[in-house]
Amino acid sequence: MPNPFDPIPLRKQFPSLKLLVKDRPAVFFDGPGGTQTPQRVIDAMSQYLVQDNSNLGGAFITSQRTERIAAEARQAMADFFHAKRPEEIVFGQNMTSLTFAMSRAISRTWNPGDEIIVTWLDHDANITPWVLAARDRGVKTRWLEFQLEDCTLNLDRFTELLNEKTRLVAVTFASNAVGSIVDVAQVTKLAHQVGALVYVDAVHYTPHNPVDVQAIDCDFLVASAYKFFGPHTGVLYGKYEWLDSLEAYKVRPAPGRPPGKWETGTQSFESLAGVQAAIDYLESIGQEYGDGDVDRYDGRRLRLKRAMNAIKSYEENLSLHFLRQAVEVPGLQVHGITDVERLSERAPTFAVSLAGHTPRDVAQYLGDQGIFVWDGHYYAVAVMDKLGKLDSGGLVRIGFAHYNTEDEIQRLISALGELL
């Protein structure tokens, strides 16, 4: 039997969580903008710079170590996402830069009259690269709306937009604003029926849930390590056939095959060491607290899936706790899914407004109390536009991670009560 999930020993591994504000421990509800990192990630990065710092392809030990570290990070990410092979993992500066590069390469295959689909639920990094590429190629962009009542995508509407002219569907796995999770496997199935590629933004989904690219069957999926307890670097999964056949914009000496052909210039190798350490950290959670999914995975893949299942159910409890308390705060409106029976359909990320207060005022007040939340649009400009919040300071975003606790939520609720 696994141990019940316990955030306290895990919190001890995160040195930043010791920060005090006005003599009280800081509360990090800012994870959707970037999570904190455990000591082992910090150690791995500094160890790389102290002992292994080099570049690829040299005839000496630090270069060989650098190659090994890059290869191990790639295998770790392949295991985390359950990719078929490590060559399907591409590292890059961040999700946005990877997506611009990919949109440039993929859109070369489009012709005037073709169509693509983007959604109102997405972060702008999975909208504008495609909209601009479509504009350059004379391709029509069609927009999938979300339902205002619960901020979820309507897949019936999706099938209406989809047709044999659709070349690509860019869709989020989970909204970084309102938390809604999208059934990307179903989106992929429908898109593939008309021959369209599917590009999934899993940046917000990855720290909260298990990801299995083979089960989804998407063509591309992108994430950012700094949202899953690692350093500031981006990760792209692509089906090998696409990474191999698409033409990359690259310099002549760069490798001609994946993944190297997509990795422009020199990677942040210290970040790759950190990515590997972040995956080690998650694996250790699977070892200690994980359960389930025994049939489909083994080895590290199994431990990682178990870790993310354990994190998911722990965070659902945090969401439950928050939603039950939130209804008691007068004037507090939570956007997105609030039905506690539907917690598996959302990430533990809540966009809220407080009557009589601007989002910045609320965030500032909480920040002064040492409770860190975001305010504004967090680049989810389409979401804020649709909710009518774009020109009025957006919304306050409260995001839980597995290192947060019910006590911290209690502090948040009390602070909101005091503000009122």
Ligand SMILES: Cc1ncc(COP(=O)(O)O)c(C=O)c1O
């Ligand atoms: C859902 C989502 N997609 C994309 C991005 C952009 O990621 P990056 O900062 O790695 O470019 C973010 C960053 O906040 C995000 O939350």
